[in-house]
Amino acid sequence: MNLGIMGFGHIAQAFVKGLLNTDIVGSSDIYITARSSKTRLLAEEIFKVNVCDSNTSLINTCDLIFICLPAKAFYQENVLSTLDLKCKIFISFMAGVKIDQIKEVLGDVDVIRAMPNLGMADNDGVTAYTKTSDQRIIDIFDSLGYAFLIDEKEIEKVTALASCGVGFAAYILSCFDRIAKELGFDDKDKAKIVSNIFRSALKHDDHSSLADAVATKGGATETGIDSLKEAELYEILNKAVLSAYDKMNK
Numbered sequence: 001m002n003l004g005i006m007g008f009g010h011i012a013q014a015f016v017k018g019l020l021n022t023d024i025v026g027s028s029d030i031y032i033t034a035r036s037s038k039t040r041l042l043a044e045e046i047f048k049v050n051v052c053d054s055n056t057s058l059i060n061t062c063d064l065i066f067i068c069l070p071a072k073a074f075y076q077e078n079v080l081s082t083l084d085l086k087c088k089i090f091i092s093f094m095a096g097v098k099i100d101q102i103k104e105v106l107g108d109v110d111v112i113r114a115m116p117n118l119g120m121a122d123n124d125g126v127t128a129y130t131k132t133s134d135q136r137i138i139d140i141f142d143s144l145g146y147a148f149l150i151d152e153k154e155i156e157k158v159t160a161l162a163s164c165g166v167g168f169a170a171y172i173l174s175c176f177d178r179i180a181k182e183l184g185f186d187d188k189d190k191a192k193i194v195s196n197i198f199r200s201a202l203k204h205d206d207h208s209s210l211a212d213a214v215a216t217k218g219g220a221t222e223t224g225i226d227s228l229k230e231a232e233l234y235e236i237l238n239k240a241v242l243s244a245y246d247k248m249n250k
């Protein structure tokens with residue numbers, strides 16, 4: 001199988017890293033495009049994948065094509081509708097771009113949408129995908145972590161919670177990094193402590209009960225959690241997820 005990837009930024013590189021840990025494809029089966037010579041060189045030298053000089057040549061070479069472009073760049077690719085796209089399957093990772101909008105650029109082709117997150121670099125991602133009968137696509141997503149089928153109208157919920165969510169979680173971790181630094185911990189202790197508190201909490205499925213269990217009545221944790229509730233942390237996080245969701249539904 002010749003697997004094409006239009007764009008080779010953050011999500012495409014995570015995708016290729018994960019794929020190369022599987023036996024589904026090797027680097028010689030993967031073709032990518034990018035805008036800059038810097039990214040093309042990285043693709044060739046670090047990932048050892050094939051680099052095409054245009055999206056047109058990539059599409060002519062590949063049968064499964066993953067769209068990992070910024071939406072704006074994709075909309076400029078209307079020349080692609082002049083190609084022979086019969087027998088090609090497109091899988092779009094683009095957030096907020098509907099199948100109908102993709103078909104406005106490509107014509108009436110076979111299009112699937114998928115929403116992955118960066119966890120797929122370590123085959124520990126979350127990917128939701130719209131209906132497909134192509135087992136190759138299902139096998140690819142299953143190999144990259146937890147994958148599930150979703151209706152297209154629900155997909156932006158996954159984008160907001162699972163894809164943007166990695167960024168939200170990273171931002172929260174960065175706040176703890178900053179707090180640990182301000183308390184005077186050196187970089188090594190800071191990194192150990194911050195990763196440990198999240199790892200320890202993740203070992204429990206019922207996060208709310210764990211919070212109650214750590215918060216001994218009248219103790220320091222209870223005081224801290226009360227302060228988080230008073231500052232309306234839940235409402236703040238809910239607003240972050242919903243604002244990401246709303247942005248994609250505009």
Ligand SMILES: NC(=O)c1ccc[n+]([C@@H]2O[C@H](COP(=O)([O-])OP(=O)(O)OC[C@H]3O[C@@H](n4cnc5c(N)ncnc54)[C@H](OP(=O)(O)O)[C@@H]3O)[C@@H](O)[C@H]2O)c1
Nearest residue numbers: 007008009010011034035036039068069070073094095163
């Ligand atoms: N980042 C995530 O966690 C994530 C998660 C789910 C979905 N997505 C979706 O994935 C898409 C890409 O996101 P990203 O974060 O990976 O963006 P990114 O890091 O900015 O990467 C975009 C890539 O597209 C390339 N590019 C731009 N215009 C091009 C063109 N005309 N032809 C060929 N390549 C072109 C860029 O080349 P250069 O490197 O040379 O600039 C870059 O490699 C977006 O639509 C986003 O909604 C992202």
